[in-house]
Amino acid sequence: MPDCTFCGCPVEAHDPVFVSDSPDEDPTAQFCNYGCLAAHIDEAGLATGTACEWSPGQ
Numbered sequence: 001m002p003d004c005t006f007c008g009c010p011v012e013a014h015d016p017v018f019v020s021d022s023p024d025e026d027p028t029a030q031f032c033n034y035g036c037l038a039a040h041i042d043e044a045g046l047a048t049g050t051a052c053e054w055s056p057g058q
């Protein structure tokens with residue numbers, strides 16, 4: 001049973017969300033639910049500094 005990429009809990013005990021860099025490959029990350037996915041994105045800063053002009057504090 002895979003563990004949540006963010007919190008380490010077994011994802012299948014919840015409502016898991018799987019993420020893959022490529023549609024043809026196995027999931028590279030998995031999360032308990034969208035809450036853990038959102039928290040991981042927030043903590044890793046994945047939504048800032050790339051193509052998005054929004055940044056924290058503005």
Ligand SMILES: [Zn+2]
Pocket residue numbers: 004005006007008009031032033036
């Ligand atoms: Zn989790």
